[in-house]
Amino acid sequence: MKDSTLEQEIDLLKGLARDDRKSVEIIYGQNYNLIQALVVNNNGTVDDAKDIFQEAMIVLFDKARSGSFELNCQIRTYLYSIARRLWLKRLNQSDRRNADFDDTNETQVIVEEDVAQHEQKDAEFEMMHAAIHSLGEPCKSLLASFYFKNKSMQAIAESFGYTNAENAKTQKYKCLMRLKKIFFSQYKKQDK
Structure with a gap:
């Protein structure tokens, strides 16, 4: 060129x-x-x-x-x-x-590698979407508030009724662990 x-x-x-x-x-x-x-x-x-x-x-x-x-x-x-x-x-x-x-x-x-990587990412996004969907409330809303709406832990604590930001942070961690568990159980099923 x-x-x-x-x-x-x-x-x-x-x-x-x-x-x-x-x-x-x-x-x-x-x-x-x-x-x-x-x-x-x-x-x-x-x-x-x-x-x-x-x-x-x-x-x-x-x-x-x-x-x-x-x-x-x-x-x-x-x-x-x-x-x-x-x-x-x-x-x-x-x-x-x-x-x-x-x-x-x-x-x-x-470009086979690029297309294969893109298809793999699409499959992973679909699994993550399904995992988030099956997560349930209040975890789904809490994680959305933090990661998608960029709310602070203090704002999340106030809107979800937690006593302080540290309690909200602890709950967010528990929700993330639940999400991770759901996602990887689906991921392992796909590999079989």
């Missing part, structure tokens, strides 16, 4: 990491048609292409936000490789794969 192209690509990734609408629109505009052609030319529909593009954008977004992602190809090539991998996986799952898969539009970048 030329230096000016590389700089533009890096700026787009930085914008994507900041959730900058303009950067997202540029990436979308420059790359969607390529992904749509890949999917539609290989037994897919326009709706399939939209889904695959969204999934590829989420992987790219996660990578851009990680801070450790080093782009060594064009965003177009990276997105194409992710979309290709996702589409092949979906075709294999649905037995729609055609032996003459048309893959002449772009060079390939190995």
Whole structure:
């Protein structure tokens, strides 16, 4: 990649990491048609292409936000490789794969590891969501107040009726241990 192209690509990734609408629109505009052609030319529909593009954008977004992602190809090539991998996986799952898969539009970048990590994270988030959901009250609200609403221990003590911030802190710890136990019991079941 030329230096000016590389700089533009890096700026787009930085914008994507900041959730900058303009950067997202540029990436979308420059790359969607390529992904749509890949999917539609290989037994897919326009709706399939939209889904695959969204999934590829989420992987790219996660990578851009990680801070450790080093782009060594064009965003177009990276997105194409992710979309290709996702589409092949979906075709294999649905037995729609055609032996003459048309893959002449772009060079390939190995992204299997990135996609696998993303899928693993999604599964873990789902398990954590289920664990939080099964946690029950008052633990669910207490942890949400502290971690999501950023309330102080003193404010939590007052709203939950604890005598002081130390008691609220102790209860938060107990709730975290319960959540951890629920999460890891689900995690172990998944591994079996």
